[in-house]
Amino acid sequence: MLTIPQFLEFPSDQDSKEIVHFFLMLLENKNKGLFLHSQQVANYAVCTAVKMGLPLSEVACIKTAALLHDIGQLAVPNTTLSKYPYFNVRERAAYRRHCLAGSSMLENIPGFSHVMKIILHHHENWDGSGYPKRLKGVNIPLGSRIIAVCNYYDRKCKPCTNNWQWRGTTSPTSIRDLSGIMFDPDVVKAFFDAVIQNEASLTAGMAHA
Ligand SMILES: [Fe+2]
Numbered sequence: 139m140l141t142i143p144q145f146l147e148f149p150s151d152q153d154s155k156e157i158v159h160f161f162l163m164l165l166e167n168k169n170k171g172l173f174l175h176s177q178q179v180a181n182y183a184v185c186t187a188v189k190m191g192l193p194l195s196e197v198a199c200i201k202t203a204a205l206l207h208d209i210g211q212l213a214v215p216n217t218t219l220s221k222y223p224y225f226n227v228r229e230r231a232a233y234r235r236h237c238l239a240g241s242s243m244l245e246n247i248p249g250f251s252h253v254m255k256i257i258l259h260h261h262e263n264w265d266g267s268g269y270p271k272r273l274k275g276v277n278i279p280l281g282s283r284i285i286a287v288c289n290y291y292d293r294k295c296k297p298c299t300n301n302w303q304w305r306g307t308t309s310p311t312s313i314r315d316l317s318g319i320m321f322d323p324d325v326v327k328a329f330f331d332a333v334i335q336n337e338a339s340l341t342a343g344m345a346h347a
Contacts, residue, residue, distance in 0.1 A: 180204035182288035189332035203256035210240025256281035
């Protein structure tokens, strides 16, 4: 697993930090797979955001949003989550509400309005076919576009976490196929440079060790 750089400090005040830790503790207690997924997505999102040359304050904000992006799933029963992606109509509607639910959980926490926006839109698609608002292209917050790619990769391509909800492993090349459709092409490029190449060289290094 890649490591989250520790110098990225957001939030910086103690009260808000405790709130973030509280949510992470709830996630870990509810569903270990969901907790691990949040950590992985945060790792990938930070690497991608740094590769895109974003200011560190923005990277830190994206890191926190990635860690908390699925806290709305705290309101979805594990019996439903375990069926992903094979939901009936009612379960799918409950699942899809997690974007708004997660964002709403952070209302009135000072300094979290940007994080809330990123969380609200992390399932929007580049072509406008996502949810909850069907935003399109650059109207989707950049942090949400980054999390969307990292979320897909961790859910569908990573053997370490995919077995809690997805049978079989999808190749990362499918992310390239979805560039310009589901994902922002600039984010896809940065993600491949920062994460896929990094993991490929790590794997090659281990094979030669
Ligand atoms: Fe999500």
